[in-house]
Each structure stands twice: as C-alpha cells, then as structure tokens.
Amino acid sequence: MEINGRSLVTGVMGYPVSHSLSPVFQNAAFSHMGLNFVYVPFEVAPLDLGSALEAVRVLNIRGINLTIPHKIEASKYLDGVSEESGILGVVNTVINENGRLLGDITDGKGFIRSITEDGGFEPEGARVMLMGAGGSSYAISGALVNRGIRSLFICNRTENNSLRLKKHLSEKIGFNKVSIIPFRDRNRFDFKGEVDLLVNTTSIGMKPGDLPVIDEDKIPGLRFVYDIVYNRVTELIGASRKNRIPCLGGISMLVYQGAVSFELWTGKKAPVEVMKKSLPSVE
Ligand SMILES: NC(=O)c1ccc[n+]([C@@H]2O[C@H](COP(=O)([O-])OP(=O)(O)OC[C@H]3O[C@@H](n4cnc5c(N)ncnc54)[C@H](OP(=O)(O)O)[C@@H]3O)[C@@H](O)[C@H]2O)c1
Structure with missing residues (x-):
C-alpha cells in the first residue's frame, strides 16, 4: 500500500482499540481494489471523543468506525444520523461529507447480508x-x-x-x-x-x-x-x-458490517471474500 499526498484516511476509534480486526480487513479491501485509502486504529479515551470527532472534520478524515465505549455517545458530536441509528441510539460508522459528519449503524445490514449471502x-x-x-x-x-x-x-x-x-x-x-x-x-x-x-x-x-x-x-x-x-x-x-x-459464525457478520462501512466511504462494492481471507482463521 503506497501512501501519498492524495491518500484518504479512515479508521476506528475505541478504548481500547488494539484488539480490533477492522484495520486488517479494511486495508486488505482498499489494497485489493487499488483505492488510495488507509485505515488506522485510534485509541480515544471517552472524555476525548468530542475532540477526536472534531479532528475528523478538521483533518478531513473520510470515515470512522466507532467501537466500545463510543457507540452511544458519538451522535451528540455529529451533524446527523440515519433513521436506523436514531431508532437504535447507536452509531458505529461516521461518514465525512465535506465537513458534515453523518452517523450510521451497519450491524443490522451486515447481519442480513451475512445470513442471506453467506448463509443462503x-x-x-x-x-x-x-x-x-x-x-x-x-x-x-x-x-x-x-x-x-x-x-x-x-x-x-x-x-x-x-x-x-x-x-x-x-x-x-x-x-x-x-x-x-x-x-x-x-x-x-x-x-x-x-x-x-x-x-x-x-x-x-x-x-x-x-x-x-x-x-x-x-x-x-x-x-x-x-x-x-x-x-x-x-x-x-x-x-x-x-x-x-446450516449455520454461520460471527466472522461473516463482522466482515459484512465492515463491508457496509467500506461502501459508505468509497461508493464501491466491498470485496468481502478478500476481507474474510485477510483474517486469522478460527475454523
Ligand atoms: N460478529 C459480529 O459482528 C459481532 C458484533 C457485535 C457483537 N458480537 C459478539 O456478540 C457477543 C455479545 O455482544 P454484545 O455487544 O451484545 O454484548 P452485551 O451488550 O454485553 O450483551 C451480552 C449478552 O450476553 C448475555 N450473557 C453474558 N454472559 C452470559 C452468561 N454467562 N449466561 C447467559 N447469558 C449471558 C447477556 O445477558 P444479560 O442481559 O443477562 O446480562 C446479554 O444478553 C460478544 O461475543 C461480541 O463479541 C459480534
């Protein structure tokens, strides 16, 4: 993966964040698709979430995933959230549309895509x-x-x-x-x-x-x-x-919820098989 002056930054904010598998499969997906994107982990303490999301705007970071403990608190720092996020009161994906930060939740869509596409x-x-x-x-x-x-x-x-x-x-x-x-x-x-x-x-x-x-x-x-x-x-x-x-374990949902985020940030169909293969096998 080559970083240059036009690279777009995405990442995940959590506390802790070092266990996250998202950097592995998101970077594998960007690389496979030849997209000039990079995905990095950000360890953000709960009290710093507002400043961290303001930095997303200021630094023109394209997209962010939020994980524990930020999913509930995030919406108050955003410019808007999807209907589903509003109903559930949680955000796991932020899309930066020219400085407007929009929140969404991809778990439900990821689950449905996983059970229908992978599980049949x-x-x-x-x-x-x-x-x-x-x-x-x-x-x-x-x-x-x-x-x-x-x-x-x-x-x-x-x-x-x-x-x-x-x-x-x-x-x-x-x-x-x-x-x-x-x-x-x-x-x-x-x-x-x-x-x-x-x-x-x-x-x-x-x-x-x-x-x-x-x-x-x-x-x-x-x-x-x-x-x-x-x-x-x-x-x-x-x-x-x-x-x-017939059965399916959670890796599939993990990848599909990430695939939905990938698609929101890039506008391209996510290479889910590549994303799955990039992860350590749990079989
Ligand atoms: N594949 C994916 O993409 C994905 C996404 C999100 C989460 N997960 C996984 O899903 C699991 C749950 O996550 P979550 O965020 O929903 O956690 P959570 O909010 O902490 O909920 C935990 C659930 O497990 C129950 N539970 C915990 N220990 C139990 C026990 N010993 N006996 C019976 N029930 C027990 C709890 O019941 P009580 O209400 O009685 O406490 C509660 O219903 C975790 O393994 C997480 O890693 C996977």
Whole structure:
C-alpha cells in the first residue's frame, strides 16, 4: 500500500482499540481494489471523543468506525444520523461529507447480508429464537423485523432486558409478535415446529469450555443457526455442524458490517471474500 499526498484516511476509534480486526480487513479491501485509502486504529479515551470527532472534520478524515465505549455517545458530536441509528441510539460508522459528519449503524445490514449471502438463508417469514438481549441484539432483531420475520422469541438470562427489547421493538418499529422465554426454561421449550432460525447474541461461546447456549438435542429441526460470537468456533456451531444444520459464525457478520462501512466511504462494492481471507482463521 503506497501512501501519498492524495491518500484518504479512515479508521476506528475505541478504548481500547488494539484488539480490533477492522484495520486488517479494511486495508486488505482498499489494497485489493487499488483505492488510495488507509485505515488506522485510534485509541480515544471517552472524555476525548468530542475532540477526536472534531479532528475528523478538521483533518478531513473520510470515515470512522466507532467501537466500545463510543457507540452511544458519538451522535451528540455529529451533524446527523440515519433513521436506523436514531431508532437504535447507536452509531458505529461516521461518514465525512465535506465537513458534515453523518452517523450510521451497519450491524443490522451486515447481519442480513451475512445470513442471506453467506448463509443462503432468507429470514422473511421465519420464526426466530433470539438468545440474548444485550447491545447487539437490538440492531439484529430490528433488521430481522424489517426483513419480514413472522415472529420472535426472546430468551435472555436477565428477564428485564428481554422485556426492554420487546418494548423497544413494539414502540420503535411497531412489531408485537414477540414472546419471552425464561432463560432457565430454554431447554424445556419445544423448538421443533416452533422455531426456524436460532440466533445467539449472548457472549456464551467466547471461552473454550462454555456449554452450548441450548442443549444439542434442540438443534435438529431448526432450519438455520447463527452465532454472532466470532473469536472461535463455538460449541453451538460445533453442535449444529454435527447435526448437519446450516449455520454461520460471527466472522461473516463482522466482515459484512465492515463491508457496509467500506461502501459508505468509497461508493464501491466491498470485496468481502478478500476481507474474510485477510483474517486469522478460527475454523
Ligand atoms: N460478529 C459480529 O459482528 C459481532 C458484533 C457485535 C457483537 N458480537 C459478539 O456478540 C457477543 C455479545 O455482544 P454484545 O455487544 O451484545 O454484548 P452485551 O451488550 O454485553 O450483551 C451480552 C449478552 O450476553 C448475555 N450473557 C453474558 N454472559 C452470559 C452468561 N454467562 N449466561 C447467559 N447469558 C449471558 C447477556 O445477558 P444479560 O442481559 O443477562 O446480562 C446479554 O444478553 C460478544 O461475543 C461480541 O463479541 C459480534
């Protein structure tokens, strides 16, 4: 990659940021496409976020990703946000349009592209079991609702968080076909004939030795299993493969949410296969 006087700068702001995989696959994509862009990590402490985003404007940085802990606070320093960002109250991508900083969120779009393009599964009409009701579950459930799922079960360890997500889906996007499954009852629930798609958005599976988020005997009968955990092949993915249920791990979503950012900054279709291949294998 050759940097010269016309290079456009993009990057990620987080605290910490050194674990981020985005510099790896974004630079691989720029290089493959022959685009004069570079993507760099910026460690930005929470109190410095306003100054850092002002620097994006002043230094004419083309685009920024935001990761923990900046996704919620960022919008107050921006000139506008997309409708989806406004509904979710989070921003993970900033586009600098001639000094106007616009915020967007690419997780939901990335998830849908991943499950349809990589997974070959169409969520429209599906009955979905969502494990987890944390940060990532909001963008994913919102995107699934917008894609036309038939119904949603939410199953989360802390039931109040399930109720909060149910309320959000009802009030913000008018979706009411939501049932809550208590987490302790998940292995007593009859999945067969009730659920087509299982999506894990909990952090269960990040550590070797974690139990699958549901018992293995619940997996046959599902049409697709998606686990957004991306640092390793989880026990849920292992059990799905063993039972020959189509499934996908979180690397795919990670790459597609980055691909959407890439497309917002460059106006070009992202080379997702190149981006995936640039990452260390977790298979
Ligand atoms: N592939 C991707 O692109 C992508 C994007 C975003 C996140 N992720 C991954 O998704 C996972 C969740 O991220 P997040 O940002 O949504 O995190 P988060 O906001 O902290 O939410 C964590 C969720 O996991 C549940 N949980 C945590 N430990 C648990 C346990 N021992 N037993 C049962 N439930 C447990 C929490 O339940 P409570 O409500 O009860 O605490 C909550 O629902 C992480 O592994 C993250 O790396 C992947």
